[in-house]
Amino acid sequence: MAExxxxxxxxxxxxIDGVGDLPTPKTPLQAAKKPNIDKLADKGITGLLxxxxxxxxxxxxxxxxxxxxxxxxxxxxxxxxxxxxxxGMHLNEGDIAFRANFATVKGGVIIDRRAGRIETxxxxxxxxxxxxxxxxVDIVYKHSVDHRGAxxxxxxxxxxxxxxxxxxxxxxxxxxxxxxxxxxxxEKAARxxxxxxxxxxxxxxxxxxxKERENSGKLPANILLxxxxxxxxxxxxxxxRFGIKGICIAGGALYRGVARYIGMDLxxxxxxxxxxxxxxxxxxxxxxAKDYDLVFVHVKGCDNAGHDGDFNKKREVIEKxxxxxxxxxxxxxxxxxxxxxxxxxxxRKEHSAHEVPILIYSKEERxxxxxxxxxxxxxxxxxxxxxxxxxxxxxxxxxxxxxxxGS
Amino acid sequence: MAExxxxxxxxxxxxIDGVGDLPTPKTPLQAAKKPNIDKLADKGITGLLxxxxxxxxxxxxxxxxxxxxxxxxxxxxxxxxxxxxxxGMHLNEGDIAFRANFATVKGGVIIDRRAGRIETxxxxxxxxxxxxxxxxVDIVYKHSVDHRGAxxxxxxxxxxxxxxxxxxxxxxxxxxxxxxxxxxxxEKAARxxxxxxxxxxxxxxxxxxxKERENSGKLPANILLxxxxxxxxxxxxxxxRFGIKGICIAGGALYRGVARYIGMDLxxxxxxxxxxxxxxxxxxxxxxAKDYDLVFVHVKGCDNAGHDGDFNKKREVIEKxxxxxxxxxxxxxxxxxxxxxxxxxxxRKEHSAHEVPILIYSKEERxxxxxxxxxxxxxxxxxxxxxxxxxxxxxxxxxxxxxxxGS
Numbered sequence: 001m002a003e004x005x006x007x008x009x010x011x012x013x014x015x016i017d018g019v020g021d022l023p024t025p026k027t028p029l030q031a032a033k034k035p036n037i038d039k040l041a042d043k044g045i046t047g048l049l050x051x052x053x054x055x056x057x058x059x060x061x062x063x064x065x066x067x068x069x070x071x072x073x074x075x076x077x078x079x080x081x082x083x084x085x086x087x088g089m090h091l092n093e094g095d096i097a098f099r100a101n102f103a104t105v106k107g108g109v110i111i112d113r114r115a116g117r118i119e120t121x122x123x124x125x126x127x128x129x130x131x132x133x134x135x136x137v138d139i140v141y142k143h144s145v146d147h148r149g150a151x152x153x154x155x156x157x158x159x160x161x162x163x164x165x166x167x168x169x170x171x172x173x174x175x176x177x178x179x180x181x182x183x184x185x186x187e188k189a190a191r192x193x194x195x196x197x198x199x200x201x202x203x204x205x206x207x208x209x210x211k212e213r214e215n216s217g218k219l220p221a222n223i224l225l226x227x228x229x230x231x232x233x234x235x236x237x238x239x240x241r242f243g244i245k246g247i248c249i250a251g252g253a254l255y256r257g258v259a260r261y262i263g264m265d266l267x268x269x270x271x272x273x274x275x276x277x278x279x280x281x282x283x284x285x286x287x288x289a290k291d292y293d294l295v296f297v298h299v300k301g302c303d304n305a306g307h308d309g310d311f312n313k314k315r316e317v318i319e320k321x322x323x324x325x326x327x328x329x330x331x332x333x334x335x336x337x338x339x340x341x342x343x344x345x346x347x348r349k350e351h352s353a354h355e356v357p358i359l360i361y362s363k364e365e366r367x368x369x370x371x372x373x374x375x376x377x378x379x380x381x382x383x384x385x386x387x388x389x390x391x392x393x394x395x396x397x398x399x400x401x402x403x404x405x406g407s
Numbered sequence: 408m409a410e411x412x413x414x415x416x417x418x419x420x421x422x423i424d425g426v427g428d429l430p431t432p433k434t435p436l437q438a439a440k441k442p443n444i445d446k447l448a449d450k451g452i453t454g455l456l457x458x459x460x461x462x463x464x465x466x467x468x469x470x471x472x473x474x475x476x477x478x479x480x481x482x483x484x485x486x487x488x489x490x491x492x493x494x495g496m497h498l499n500e501g502d503i504a505f506r507a508n509f510a511t512v513k514g515g516v517i518i519d520r521r522a523g524r525i526e527t528x529x530x531x532x533x534x535x536x537x538x539x540x541x542x543x544v545d546i547v548y549k550h551s552v553d554h555r556g557a558x559x560x561x562x563x564x565x566x567x568x569x570x571x572x573x574x575x576x577x578x579x580x581x582x583x584x585x586x587x588x589x590x591x592x593x594e595k596a597a598r599x600x601x602x603x604x605x606x607x608x609x610x611x612x613x614x615x616x617x618k619e620r621e622n623s624g625k626l627p628a629n630i631l632l633x634x635x636x637x638x639x640x641x642x643x644x645x646x647x648r649f650g651i652k653g654i655c656i657a658g659g660a661l662y663r664g665v666a667r668y669i670g671m672d673l674x675x676x677x678x679x680x681x682x683x684x685x686x687x688x689x690x691x692x693x694x695x696a697k698d699y700d701l702v703f704v705h706v707k708g709c710d711n712a713g714h715d716g717d718f719n720k721k722r723e724v725i726e727k728x729x730x731x732x733x734x735x736x737x738x739x740x741x742x743x744x745x746x747x748x749x750x751x752x753x754x755r756k757e758h759s760a761h762e763v764p765i766l767i768y769s770k771e772e773r774x775x776x777x778x779x780x781x782x783x784x785x786x787x788x789x790x791x792x793x794x795x796x797x798x799x800x801x802x803x804x805x806x807x808x809x810x811x812x813g814s
C-alpha cells in the first residue's frame with residue numbers, strides 16, 4: 001500500500017528508545033507534532049508491542065535481542081560482553097567482560113562515581129595503565145566515553161557469576177566481588193577481579209595524569225569500578241539463523257554491541273544526537289537499505305528524557321525525529337517499522353512494562369484505520385497486541401524470507 | 408443471535424483455501440460482492456487468525472491439522488501419508504508413503520515433469536505395472552488424477568527420512584534418494600526407493616501404453632518421481648480426543664487425507680469446483696450437519712487463483728461461494744465458521760504469513776460490530792487475533808462439549 005517510486009526489498013527498523021509513556025494527561029507521543037510519523041501510521045498498520053511479554057519490564061539489552069529474534073533466555077550474555085563489543089573490543093569464546101567506570105575514592109570511601117565527570121580524552125589517557133596479567137589471566141581495559149569503559153578477562157577456568165565491585169552508590173567502600181554460584185570458576189574470577197581492583201587503585205593513584213588532575217583542582221580517577229559480568233560466546237548470526245543481512249546505525253555502545261553480537265555490521269556515526277547527526281543517521285539508513293535486508297536505526301534521546309523526567313525534552317526528541325529523519329527514511333522505498341524497546345514514563349524516570357506502539361509501513365503488509373502513532377491510537381491497530389518474539393517472523397514475512405511450515 | 412427455525416447442534420466449518428491477501432489497493436475479499444457472507448459477518452463475530460503462529464507461513468497440511476486440534480509438532484506425518492490417505496489408500500502403522508507423479512525422461516534427462524499433461528485415464532492404465540515387491544518390502548502405487556498418484560512402502564525396518572527422487576525441475580536427471588538422518592532404517596528406505604525408481608523406469612518404458620503414446624506423438628510417462636516421504640501412524644481420532652464426529656466435504660486429496668487421518672468421514676463429490684459441484688457441497692454440508700458435530704467444507708479455487716496471481720479469478724471464486732453456497736448453508740440451522748488455512752496473496756503467488764479473517768455465526772457465540780468479512784474489517788473483530796490452536800477449543804465451547812478445567 002506504500003506509495004513508492006523505487007522499492008527496495010529491505011526494512012528500516014527505527015527504535016525510539018524508551019518512547020512509550022503514560023498520559024499526564026497526554027503522552028509525549030500524543031503531545032508531539034509529528035505529521036510525518038502519523039502519515040506512516042495512517043497508511044500503514046499499527047499495534048502495541050510487549051518486547052518481552054505482557055507486564056515484564058524490559059532491559060534495553062534483552063529487549064533489543066528479543067526484537068531481532070534472539071530469545072534472551074537462550075542468548076543473553078549479560079551486559080558486560082555487549083558493552084565490550086559495542087566499544088569495539090574483540091572477544092573470544094569464554095571471555096568474561098564487564099562494564100567499567102572511573103570513580104574517585106578518598107580514605108577508602110567512594111566520593112564520586114564519575115571521577116568528577118572526567119572527560120573522554122582524560123579517561124583515554126589512563127587506559128594504558130589498566131591492561132595487565134594476573135595469575136594466568138590476561139586483562140584488557142578499553143576506554144569509551146566520559147568515565148566509561150569495559151574490561152575483558154581472558155584465561156582458563158573463569159566463571160561469570162561474580163558480584164560487582166561497583167557499589168552503585170557513594171559514601172561507601174568499593175565492594176569485594178564474590179562468586180554468586182560458589183563454583184571454583186566464579187571463585188577464580190572474583191579473586192582475579194579483587195586483585196585487579198587493587199591493581200587499578202595502585203596504578204591509578206600513582207599515575208601522573210591523576211596528580212595533574214589534583215593539582216588543577218579536579219577529582220582524581222583513582223579507582224575502576226566493575227559491574228555486569230558476563231561470558232561471551234559466539235552465537236549464530238542473523239545471516240545463519242534467518243538468512244538476512246543486518247546493519248546497525250546507533251550511537252550507544254550497548255546497541256552497537258547487541259548488533260555486533262548477532263552479526264550485524266555497523267555504521268559508525270557520532271554518539272551525539274544533534275540535528276545534523278540525526279539526519280546523517282537517516283541518510284545512512286537509506287543508503288544501507290540498498291545493500292542490507294535489515295537496517296536497525298537507534299535514537300536514544302527519548303529514553304534519556306524519560307529517565308530525567310523531562311516531558312518537554314521527550315516530546316522535542318520525537319518532533320526532531322519526525323522533522324529530521326522520517327522525511328528522508330520515507331523516501332527510501334524500504335519497508336519501515338517504528339517502535340520502542342520499552343516505555344520510560346516521564347513520571348517514573350525508569351523503564352516500565354507498558355506496551356510500546358509499533359507501526360509497519362510496507363507494501364508487503366496491510367493497512368489499518370489508525371491515523372496516529374501513539375500509545376492510545378495504536379490500541380485500535382490492526383496488528384493487535386504483539387510480542388517481541390513476533391517481530392522477526394513478521395519481518396521475515398515482509399522480506400519474503402520465511403520458510404514454509406509444512407507443505 | 409442467529410435467526411434459525413430449526414437449530415442443529417453442529418458446526419459447518421468452511422475453509423476457503425488461501426483466501427487471505429494484501430490490499431492492492433483492495434484485497435479480493437474487499438473487492439468481491441459477497442452480501443451473504445457479509446450478512447453472517449454482520450450478525451456474527453469476527454477476528455484474524457494465524458493458523459500456526461504470528462509470522463509463520465503455513466503449509467496447507469500443517470494448517471488444517473492445527474485448525475482441527477492436531478498440533479503438527481506432534482501429529483504431522485509428512486505430506487506423503489496424507490496424500491495416500493486422501494486418494495483412498497489403506498495405510499498400516501509404520502508404512503512409508505510418498506506423493507508420486509509421472510514424468511518423461513529422455514536420455515536420462517527429465518524433459519516434462521507431468522508426462523505431457525497425461526490424462527487421468529491414461530495414468531490409471533499404467534497403475535497395474537507399478538506395484539511390486541523389492542527385498543522384503545511390498546510396494547503399492549495408486550493413481551489419482553492427471554499425472555499424480557501415491558506410493559506406499561510396507562515392510563520391516565523402514566525409515567522415513569529420505570530425500571525425494573523428484574528434482575522439482577526439468578533438464579536434470581532423476582535424483583538418487585539418500586537417507587537424510589543416516590539411520591539404517593532410512594538407508595534401507597532410500598535403497599528400496601532407488602531400486603523402485605529403476606524398476607518403474609524399466610516397466611514403464613516397456614509398457615504398451617507408452618509405446619502407443621509415442622506412436623500418437625505424445626510424451627511417454629516413462630518415469631515415476633517420488634517426494635514427500637512420511638511415516639503413517641494411527642493417531643487418536645477426533646471422536647476419541649474431543650468427543651466429536653467429523654465429516655469432510657473436499658475435492659483435493661490432501662484435505663480428504665487430513666480428514667481421514669484424524670478420523671473424519673468423507674463425502675465423495677467430484678474434485679472440480681464448477682457451480683453445480685459447489686452447490687452440491689453446500690447441500691451435502693446441510694445434510695451432514697444433522698448427523699455430525701463438525702462438517703468441514705473445503706474450497707480450493709482461491710488458493711489456485713492466488714498461486715496463479717489472478718486477482719479477478721480469486722474475487723470470482725469468493726463471489727461464487729457467496730452466491731452458490733452460503734445461502735444454502737445459512738439455512739442449515741448449524742453454527743457456521745468461515746476462514747482460510749493461510750493467505751496466498753495474488754502479488755506473491757505463494758503462501759504468506761499474513762493473518763486470515765475468520766467469522767463465527769452461532770447462537771452460541773457473541774456478535775461484534777464488524778459488518779464485512781475481509782482482512783481489514785476483521786481487524787476490529789470481537790475475537791481479536793487468534794491462533795489455529797484456539798479453534799478447536801472455541802468449537803468445543805460452541806458445541807457445549809468442552810471439559811471444565813477445575814471444578
